[in-house]
Amino acid sequence: MISRRQALAGGGLLIVGVLPIRRGRAATQQPGATEKELIFRSTEPRNAEPKLSDLIQSWITPTKFFYIRSHAPNPRIDPQQYRLKIDGMVDRVTELRLEDLQRYPERTITATLTCAGNRRAEFNQQAPVGGVQWEAGAIGNATWTGVALADVLNDVGVADQARHVWLEGLDAVPHGEGTIPFGASIPIEKAIDADDGLGALLVTKMNGEPLSEDHGFPLRAIVPGYIGARSVKWLGRVSLAEHPSPNHYVAEAYKVVTDTSPLAWAEAGPIYRYPINAAIGKPEAGMTVPAGPLEVAGYVLPSGKRDSRVREVWVSADGGRGWVMAELVGEELPYCWRLWRAEVEVTPETKELICRASDSTGEFMPPRIAWNAKGYLQNSWFRLPINVQ
Amino acid sequence: MISRRQALAGGGLLIVGVLPIRRGRAATQQPGATEKELIFRSTEPRNAEPKLSDLIQSWITPTKFFYIRSHAPNPRIDPQQYRLKIDGMVDRVTELRLEDLQRYPERTITATLTCAGNRRAEFNQQAPVGGVQWEAGAIGNATWTGVALADVLNDVGVADQARHVWLEGLDAVPHGEGTIPFGASIPIEKAIDADDGLGALLVTKMNGEPLSEDHGFPLRAIVPGYIGARSVKWLGRVSLAEHPSPNHYVAEAYKVVTDTSPLAWAEAGPIYRYPINAAIGKPEAGMTVPAGPLEVAGYVLPSGKRDSRVREVWVSADGGRGWVMAELVGEELPYCWRLWRAEVEVTPETKELICRASDSTGEFMPPRIAWNAKGYLQNSWFRLPINVQ
Structure with a gap:
C-alpha cells in the first residue's frame, strides 16, 4: 500500500x-x-x-x-x-x-x-x-x-x-x-x-x-x-x-x-543488524580433490553490533564429528569481515566441508535455522559439497 | 520520550x-x-x-x-x-x-x-x-x-x-x-x-x-x-x-x-502474539508427597495464532528422561487455554516435575530460552520442585 x-x-x-x-x-x-x-x-x-x-x-x-x-x-x-x-x-x-x-x-x-x-x-x-x-x-x-x-x-x-x-x-x-x-x-x-x-x-x-x-x-x-x-x-x-x-x-x-x-x-519488526555469518570460498563447490590435507579458506562476518569481534571459525571434513580451528587472516576492524584459512584432512568418505563461527557477543552460527518465507538471515553451518578421490 | x-x-x-x-x-x-x-x-x-x-x-x-x-x-x-x-x-x-x-x-x-x-x-x-x-x-x-x-x-x-x-x-x-x-x-x-x-x-x-x-x-x-x-x-x-x-x-x-x-x-519490534506456554498447578511447589503414583495438573495455552490448537502436553518426574502424556480436559476454543492432568510415578530421587507442550502450528516449549533484559515470554519447560518421601 x-x-x-x-x-x-x-x-x-x-x-x-x-x-x-x-x-x-x-x-x-x-x-x-x-x-x-x-x-x-x-x-x-x-x-x-x-x-x-x-x-x-x-x-x-x-x-x-x-x-x-x-x-x-x-x-x-x-x-x-x-x-x-x-x-x-x-x-x-x-x-x-x-x-x-x-x-x-x-x-x-x-x-x-x-x-x-x-x-x-x-x-x-x-x-x-x-x-x-x-x-x-x-x-x-x-x-x-x-x-x-x-x-x-x-x-x-x-x-x-x-x-x-x-x-x-x-x-x-x-x-x-x-x-x-x-x-x-x-x-x-x-x-x-x-x-x-x-x-x-x-x-x-x-x-x-x-x-x-x-x-x-x-x-x-x-x-x-x-x-x-x-x-x-x-x-x-x-x-x-x-x-x-x-x-x-x-x-x-x-x-x-x-x-x-x-x-x-x-x-514482525524490521530487520536491522545482520547476524554472524561465514562461508567457504576455497575449494569451489563440487570440486574433485585428492585425499589428504586440503587447504580451505573463506570469509567470516561477526554480528553487526558495536564491539562484536570474530572469536572462532571451525571447519569439519567429516560431517561435524571433528573440527579444525581456522586461522584468521588480515585486518580486524569494527563492522568488517575477516578472511580465514584452515587445513583439513579429507578422505574418500568426505562428502562436504562444513564451517561454523562464533563472535565475542555470544552469537554463533547454528547447525540449522528455521525456514522463513522470504529467506532472510540464513546463517546456519555453511556446507560445501566436494568429491574426494 | x-x-x-x-x-x-x-x-x-x-x-x-x-x-x-x-x-x-x-x-x-x-x-x-x-x-x-x-x-x-x-x-x-x-x-x-x-x-x-x-x-x-x-x-x-x-x-x-x-x-x-x-x-x-x-x-x-x-x-x-x-x-x-x-x-x-x-x-x-x-x-x-x-x-x-x-x-x-x-x-x-x-x-x-x-x-x-x-x-x-x-x-x-x-x-x-x-x-x-x-x-x-x-x-x-x-x-x-x-x-x-x-x-x-x-x-x-x-x-x-x-x-x-x-x-x-x-x-x-x-x-x-x-x-x-x-x-x-x-x-x-x-x-x-x-x-x-x-x-x-x-x-x-x-x-x-x-x-x-x-x-x-x-x-x-x-x-x-x-x-x-x-x-x-x-x-x-x-x-x-x-x-x-x-x-x-x-x-x-x-x-x-x-x-x-x-x-x-x-x-527491536513490539511483541504482539504470545507463545505457547504451560505450567503445573498441582501439586504445589515445594510440597512433600509420598512415593508412588502422583496426580499432576496444570494449564496449557497454545501460541496466539488463529487456528493454533494444543497438540500434546508431557510431564516428567525423572529430570526429562521419561515423559508421560497428559490428558487435556475441558473445552477447546480459539485463543483459549486448556487444563490438563496426568499421573506420574514419583520416587525419593524425584526432585522436580517438568512439563512441556506443543501446538498444531509447530510451536513448542523449549528446554531453556535465552535470557532477555525485561524477562518477557518465558516459556521454557516448566519445573516444579517437590520433595518425595
Whole structure:
C-alpha cells in the first residue's frame, strides 16, 4: 500500500535531477561490474554476486567483485541537478547539492555490506523461497568516503521528538499500480552514533573512486552493522520522524515471517543488524580433490553490533564429528569481515566441508535455522559439497 | 520520550470524565480481588496473581482469581461523563458515550489473557530481571462481552492508508517528569479480523459482570491471541495511523532485548502474539508427597495464532528422561487455554516435575530460552520442585 505522502514524495523527487531511467550504458557513468566479473541473478533490476573464489581473494573487495543489489532499474542522475532533501522533524528543511556536502568533515571508513538475503538459495532445501536466489556472495567489504550523517543532521537541527531517520532512494520500484522509492529507516541512535566515526555516513566514494551507478551514484547511505538494505543507494531524501518509515521495505518487506499474510508482515519488526555469518570460498563447490590435507579458506562476518569481534571459525571434513580451528587472516576492524584459512584432512568418505563461527557477543552460527518465507538471515553451518578421490 | 501529541492527548483525556486518581476503595465501584484471593506483587499500581492451585480449578477463571496488571493507579471514571475518542485516519472523528456503543451488535467471546511477563521470576536463575516478579499466575481465561472494534471502525470510516490501530488508556503512568497514558497498537488486520467473531473487542463485561475497576471499568480492549498489554484497560482513545503507536509501551517497552540501550529498544519490534506456554498447578511447589503414583495438573495455552490448537502436553518426574502424556480436559476454543492432568510415578530421587507442550502450528516449549533484559515470554519447560518421601 502506498501512502499519499510516499506517492507525492516519490513523484516529487523524480523531477529533481533524475533523468529518465536508463536501460543501457551511459558514456558518462559506467554502471559497474560486467557479466564476466559477477554472476547476474537478474539484469533489470541489476542483481549480481561474485564467484566465492573471486570474493575471498582480498580483504577489501574490489568494486568489480562487489555484489549488486537493486530493486529498480538504475536511475540516471545528473550530478549538477542532484539535490538531497532533508525534511520531517528538523529545524530547517534543507536541500543540499553535492558541493554543499563538502562543507562537512570528510570521513572514510571500511565496512562490510551484506544482503539480508545472502545464502537465500539454501532455504530451498527446506521449502521454496522467492526473491533473488543468492548463494553466499551477497557480501563485500569496501572503503566508503563521505560525510557523517550526524554532522549533517546536527547542522539542520533535529527536533527532540525525532526517533527515526528515514532514507529514501531516487529509484522507482514498481509497486501496485505505480512506483515507490526504495526506502529504509534507522533509529536515530544509529544515525548520530558517530563519536568514533562508526555511525551512518552519506558517501560519494567506494574504494577511493566515485560511486558507480550500480552502487548508488552520486550519493548513498552506509549504515555499518545493518543489513545492506538500510544503506540506501541513489539517496534522495532524509526525513526525521517519531516512528520508523512506513515505506514498503521497512513496514512490510525485509522481515522474518513464516507466512506472508498482511497480519504476519505487520506483526514482525524490521530487520536491522545482520547476524554472524561465514562461508567457504576455497575449494569451489563440487570440486574433485585428492585425499589428504586440503587447504580451505573463506570469509567470516561477526554480528553487526558495536564491539562484536570474530572469536572462532571451525571447519569439519567429516560431517561435524571433528573440527579444525581456522586461522584468521588480515585486518580486524569494527563492522568488517575477516578472511580465514584452515587445513583439513579429507578422505574418500568426505562428502562436504562444513564451517561454523562464533563472535565475542555470544552469537554463533547454528547447525540449522528455521525456514522463513522470504529467506532472510540464513546463517546456519555453511556446507560445501566436494568429491574426494 | 513523550511526544507533544502524546502529552496533549494524555492531558486532554484526563479532563474527559476522569475523576482524581483513587487511592482507596470507592463505594460505587469495587476494584476487585482482595489480598486473600490474589498474591499482590505491588499495590500501587495494583499487580497481583492467583495461587496456581486456585488458578487451575476451573477453565473459566473467576474474576477474583484473575491476575491484575496495571501500570498506574486505577483511574476512577464516571461512566456518565465517559467518552471514547476515535481519531486519526478516520472519516469522522468521533466521541462515543457508553450508550452509543450499544448501537452495535453485542458480542461475547471467551479468550485467555496472559501477561508478557508471566513466569518472569524464573529468568532470575540466569541473571536478574526487573519488573513485576510474576510466577506462573499472570494468566487467566474469561468471557468478555462488548462490541467488535471492527463494527465501530467500519461505522466511523477508516482511511485506506491506515495500517495500525492505537489504543490508549485513561490512566496516567509516571514517565520522565510527567505522565503518559498506557498505550498499545495493533495491526489493522487484527482489529478488523472479526468475520468470525475473533477480532478485537471493546468490552464492558467480564464473566457476565460489569468490568471491575481493576480490569478496566468502564471499557477495555480485548485482543485475542496477543499479550495482555495490547488489551488496554480504561480505554479512552482509539486512533488510526499508518504506523504503530509511538507510545512508550509499544516503541520501547514490551520488547525482547538483551540490553536496554536506546538503540536496542529502537531496533527491536513490539511483541504482539504470545507463545505457547504451560505450567503445573498441582501439586504445589515445594510440597512433600509420598512415593508412588502422583496426580499432576496444570494449564496449557497454545501460541496466539488463529487456528493454533494444543497438540500434546508431557510431564516428567525423572529430570526429562521419561515423559508421560497428559490428558487435556475441558473445552477447546480459539485463543483459549486448556487444563490438563496426568499421573506420574514419583520416587525419593524425584526432585522436580517438568512439563512441556506443543501446538498444531509447530510451536513448542523449549528446554531453556535465552535470557532477555525485561524477562518477557518465558516459556521454557516448566519445573516444579517437590520433595518425595
